[in-house]
Amino acid sequence: MRPYWAIITDSFHAALSSRILWVAFVAIWLFLLALAPIGYHEDYTTTFRWFDLDNGTQMKAMLARGLIDPKEADTALGRIARVFPARVERQLRQVAKGEDVRIDKSALADALNEALDDESWYDAEAWRSTVRLRELRALDEIETGMLTEPERRRRARLRIEAALPGVFSVQSARSVMLSYAGFEFPAFFAIGKTQFIALVNQFVVPVIMDWLLGFALIFLGILVTASIIPDMLQPGSLHLLLSKPVSRTLLLLAKFVGGCTFVFLCVCQLVIGLYLIAGLRLDIWNTRILWCIPVAVFLFAVFFSVSMLAGLRWRSPTLSIGVTCMFGALVLVIGFVGGYFDGLVQRPDQIARLAIDGEDVVVACRGGGLKFFNRDTNQWDELIETDFRRRDLIVPPVRLTDSMFVSAQIRNGRFNLYGSGSLDALVLRQQDQYEPRPGMRLPNGTRRIYVWHDSILALNNAGIMAAPIETLVNSVADEPDDAQDNEEQDEQAHGKDGQTAEASDTELTANVATIGATAWISDLLRMQGGATEGFEDVLPEGLTLTDPVRLTLAPGVDSIIVYSRGRLLRLQDDASDSDTGRFLIAADRVLEDNDAAATVIAASGTTLLVSRQEERIRWIDARDLTTIVEFDIPDGDRLLAIEPIGQTEQFALLTTDGRVWIVGREGDAIRSAALSFSEVTAIEFSEDENQLVIAHHIDRLDFLGFEGATASEVVRTIRPTLTGWRNVDRWVITPLRTLTPQTGELSETVAALVSGKQSLTMGGNNDDDPDVVRLRILRPVFSCGIFTVVMLAISCVYFNRRDF
Known part of the structure; x- marks a missing residue:
């Protein structure tokens, strides 16, 4: 082993003599010093x-109703x-009249921020x-004089959110604010410490791996080491090495x-420095960050194996660098095209x-499409284009x-739940x-x-x-x-965006003279999610739902169960009050708020499962x-x-890593068994057929039969x-x-090693269908390892x- 150790040492000394190496060392130290504050x-x-x-849309409707509805004058909404300001108020009154007015969200946010300092609007x-x-x-419960200024402003914000339920996205109670050398950055993250740590581990570290370690440092490494093989092949050097008792394979x-x-x-140097800065300056002592070291060396080995073969073939450091760069460009292009197909071809389907x-079978796809499986052609027929x-x-x-399904399409609803235009139920019949x-x-x-029973329930922010x-x-x-005619008539009556069409000043004056603002208020209630014609609000009087719902x-x-930001409700039909058709609260329980964690619930028989992020599942x-x-x-x-698996008090659980588990209870013990499926994207139980339908690998389906509960x-x-x-x-x-070799995907390996998770979820707590990155x-x-072994x-x- 001594001769081989001498060769390794000699290679290392040759690399140390490179000026580029020392430039890289100095750059790393300067980078760490710049990041330390x-x-x-x-x-x-x-x-x-x-x-x-x-x-x-909902906020405009609520504020407009607060301005014109006499019943709201002294309520929290009206205040x-x-x-x-006057300009925004004029725009809101135009909204109340049914005009299509675009109000800048920044102007609304600025006005609310000014209201945080002057709470004259508040009335207990x-x-x-x-x-x-x-x-x-x-x-x-705390007197104003006993509150700090941040606490008072926090209270004012919560009061505004209480007056406008369902308008604001759920945010953490405390936010992380970054600083540099004692000076605060002008922007802050609206996330708590736990979410901030997850952000660093799941996104920041992989980005560093991609660009700082995977691009800059690897490129510098190739520049420094490209001469090792050509220098070895020089006549004097090679003859000296081969004169020793070593094999050519082990020498290489x-x-x-x-x-x-x-x-x-x-x-x-770089990774340990980043680890210490993250721990000392950000309180993120995550030893898994050190996994970046072997992964980065492994990534370099892939490119160095190409450089070494080029050096053997042409005996030129310049050609070695050029061939390796062309190889890197090829891998980058293939990785980019593969990622493009993943995101724009596979994921929409x-x-x-x-x-x-x-x-x-009718399915909804990630790309906003609706499909029906045609057994004759063995293909998915697009009902709404993906x-x-x-x-x-x-x-x-x-x-x-x-032989009948119902769905709906919310136009522009991916980033705005209320979307634009009217929202019609889409009925799908076998006869059509x-x-x-x-x-x-x-x-x-x-x-x-x-x-x-014999009704359909529509769930939205309003109830x-x-x-x-x-x-x-x-x-x-x-x-x-007929449908097209109805739509045209509807647009004439309600405008293209589902609001009441703009009327002339004479017509508005006549309306005010006859019915006042009653019609406007009804339209505003529908605009903010209230019941439309044919629908009735069935929530108990005085009950308001708060996201996530x-x-x-x-x-x-014989109930429906509702979860509303830490509150569980069991609602039953109010048989004693058939005139209103509203439900009664049969049971009520408050859970810990937990910053409105993302939640999934389901009921089977007389049991209920509640799963909230970062918590254990409750049976x-x-x-x-x-x-x-x-x-x-x-x-x-x-x-x-x-x-739920029928009414057997068993459940199928779909986890973010794409696996399905069947769980049941025996006393206080939970028994679980994993099904032999991977890459699962959706599950549905058919009670009529007593089958669990499992969607996996983009658009494949398996129908798993059950005998009783097994x-x-x-x-x-x-x-x-x-x-x-x-x-x-x-x-x-x-x-x-x-x-x-999929070198770009090694950043996903790093993300998994550093975060300790196999998947990432994208989307807020309000979203009950988050995007999952596995x-x-x-x-x-395996890809990079096999390639490196083949090249060597x-x-x-x-x-x-x-x-030679």
């Missing part, structure tokens, strides 16, 4: 920003509506009827290890939700009656080959539709509205021309909402969906025939990515067979 502190989240206004009696979170109730591998050792020292009726460029949102389809036919108008902002199924079915146009049907206890008695037992998510980072076997599969760009992806892009952990390691084997064979 960074710091942070936490403070209350007080300031409003324009992107905090989650539902601009907040009067804090805006007016706010008594609002939904006040526990944090606000606690602050209200020793040179390879020597080059990697140099990069190892460079990476150690990925099944997000599905509805089953016997052998008929297009990644559109910002439309599909309300998950549900089975309405036999499931072509969507518009039916009655849904309440604005409807995010989910449920079938409950829960119900309409008879028969009314919806009867509202469907039988002919497309989740709803599940519990036929086992709850659905009758009185008491917790029976708590248990951990089985081998997953977070739950995406919980599907999973038996797959009774049916759907493997659609690929067409168009999906064929190009399978037969061209996938082979190219398989044959080339990290490729082993694939890039070729180099060794070439070196052994050539007479």
